[in-house]
Amino acid sequence: MLIQTNFKGPKGPLVHRCQHCKATAEHLPRCSACKAVRYCNDEHQRAHRGKHKSACNQIKKARAKLSAEEERFRNDKPTFDVVNNYSAHSVSDFWGMLSTRYYMRARYDLVVGYLLPVATLDSSSEALEHMVDMIKQSREESLDIPGMIPATMLRLGLDQECHDFIKSCCKGSSDPHAPSASVTHSDVFEPPEDHLKLAVDVINVIKARKALAGTPLPSEIRGKIEMEVVRSPLSAHLYRESSEYLSRRATTCVEQIRHLGIHVMELNKHFNHLLFTPDLALSTPPSSSYSLGSWGEAAATLQNSYAAWWEAEGVLELLADARVYALRDTEPQLEEMRESERISRARGIHDGPISTDDEMLAHMSVIRVWTYMDWAVEDSWYLGPVSERPSGRQPRFQLQDSEPEPLKPVQGEEGCYPRFNMAEIQAVLGDERLSDEDRRRIYGAMMNSHPPGTN
Numbered sequence: 462m463l464i465q466t467n468f469k470g471p472k473g474p475l476v477h478r479c480q481h482c483k484a485t486a487e488h489l490p491r492c493s494a495c496k497a498v499r500y501c502n503d504e505h506q507r508a509h510r511g512k513h514k515s516a517c518n519q520i521k522k523a524r525a526k527l528s529a530e531e532e533r534f535r536n537d538k539p540t541f542d543v544v545n546n547y548s549a550h551s552v553s554d555f556w557g558m559l560s561t562r563y564y565m566r567a568r569y570d571l572v573v574g575y576l577l578p579v580a581t582l583d584s585s586s587e588a589l590e591h592m593v594d595m596i597k598q599s600r601e602e603s604l605d606i607p608g609m610i611p612a613t614m615l616r617l618g619l620d621q622e623c624h625d626f627i628k629s630c631c632k633g634s635s636d637p638h639a640p641s642a643s644v645t646h647s648d649v650f651e652p653p654e655d656h657l658k659l660a661v662d663v664i665n666v667i668k669a670r671k672a673l674a675g676t677p678l679p680s681e682i683r684g685k686i687e688m689e690v691v692r693s694p695l696s697a698h699l700y701r702e703s704s705e706y707l708s709r710r711a712t713t714c715v716e717q718i719r720h721l722g723i724h725v726m727e728l729n730k731h732f733n734h735l736l737f738t739p740d741l742a743l744s745t746p747p748s749s750s751y752s753l754g755s756w757g758e759a760a761a762t763l764q765n766s767y768a769a770w771w772e773a774e775g776v777l778e779l780l781a782d783a784r785v786y787a788l789r790d791t792e793p794q795l796e797e798m799r800e801s802e803r804i805s806r807a808r809g810i811h812d813g814p815i816s817t818d819d820e821m822l823a824h825m826s827v828i829r830v831w832t833y834m835d836w837a838v839e840d841s842w843y844l845g846p847v848s849e850r851p852s853g854r855q856p857r858f859q860l861q862d863s864e865p866e867p868l869k870p871v872q873g874e875e876g877c878y879p880r881f882n883m884a885e886i887q888a889v890l891g892d893e894r895l896s897d898e899d900r901r902r903i904y905g906a907m908m909n910s911h912p913p914g915t916n
């Protein structure tokens with residue numbers, strides 16, 4: 462199996478690129494054996510053969526295996542052509558045949574083992590077609606496939622499709638052709654990526670408009686420049702909108718990002734951290750056996766999506782800016798947080814290694830990062846010197862004195878403990894903009910139990 466090594470490739474959406482010299486062009490000849498990579502010419506293909514040979518052969522083999530399995534199960538029940546005549550009532554028939562399982566397995570291997578890791582425009586497009594088909598054929602046998610689809614769509618610039626896909630996952634449609642409602646991993650995806658990409662586009666248009674204001678350029682030229690600064694197809698209309706619309710749009714984007722960011726944390730406390738320090742997770746061999754909320758789940762999610770994060774210019778930078786505010790506001794509260802940590806420890810809910818002040822600060826600022834996205838966004842379209850950015854604001858957080866209930870090991874489920882310690886919960890609940898309803902929901906989710914060892 463190939464290990465993906467190009468999580469941090471060139472910024473921007475996938476384009477055809479020579480594997481040898483990295484030159485890009487709309488039309489480049491393709492490797493005829495694997496149809497997954499491209500080169501400027503024969504010379505560059507030969508020069509790259511040593512590096513590409515093994516992947517090339519493996520893709521070819523995986524495709525041959527898939528054709529053989531497809532042939533096999535067609536012959537299994539010659540009267541029932543399930544691939545071409547798939548319909549709602551045939552789902553159980555489809556899975557009644559053992560050979561379909563081998564067929565699905567071969568398809569899964571081709572996509573996840575070989576096509577996605579190569580990560581070119583060709584291989585990702587082909588992988589996406591397979592994946593969309595696979596979840597139509599079987600929800601049960603392609604459980605982690607829906608989690609890989611949104612990031613692949615974003616990499617291919619299919620932002621609208623990504624949006625629609627996630628929505629249909631969340632809605633839980635009864636249509637058997639729609640993705641399954643029980644797709645937990647897509648929940649983790651829904652958040653930041655998609656919305657952050659749009660926020661960055663809005664920022665860029667506002668910035669361009671500000672920079673161009675007062676210049677003698679005719680308005681159609683200014684409009685053209687504004688069109689050039691957006692990345693997502695969903696943002697193509699922004700240049701026509703009023704400045705009021707743009708700032709309203711920025712505000713709603715950021716609000717959505719904040720809510721979704723908190724939701725991600727409720728589902729998996731590791732994911733935010735991995736976004737800032739991804740290297741270990743990205744170099745860990747891919748695995749599909751992990752429990753919900755575990756580090757393994759966060760790592761797998763990151764492996765599925767990091768390239769999309771990386772390629773969306775400005776997105777990780779915005780997160781890093783927000784974290785600067787989170788750090789600044791968290792520092793004065795360090796002592797109180799330590800106290801909460803001590804309480805958690807005394808009650809036996811928290812038994813990890815004692816962290817240094819720096820580690821604690823780093824940890825808490827990551828937990829709070831989504832809260833500061835609005836400031837990061839406002840700063841990012843400020844055109845003056847960095848020292849004069851509108852960042853001299855009041856701290857946003859108050860530590861909450863009283864908790865709804867004391868933290869304790871969860872009753873009735875032996876050996877189960879809350880997922881977060883007191884300090885971590887306080888770090889989130891202190892956001893001044895949360896309603897009481899939000900607080901109750903977040904508190905409940907963060908108190909959710911997990912069996913020990915799944916941390």
Ligand SMILES: [Zn+2]
Pocket residue numbers: 479480481482483484500501502505
């Ligand atoms: Zn080349």
Ligand SMILES: [Zn+2]
Pocket residue numbers: 492493494495496497498513516517
């Ligand atoms: Zn090849």
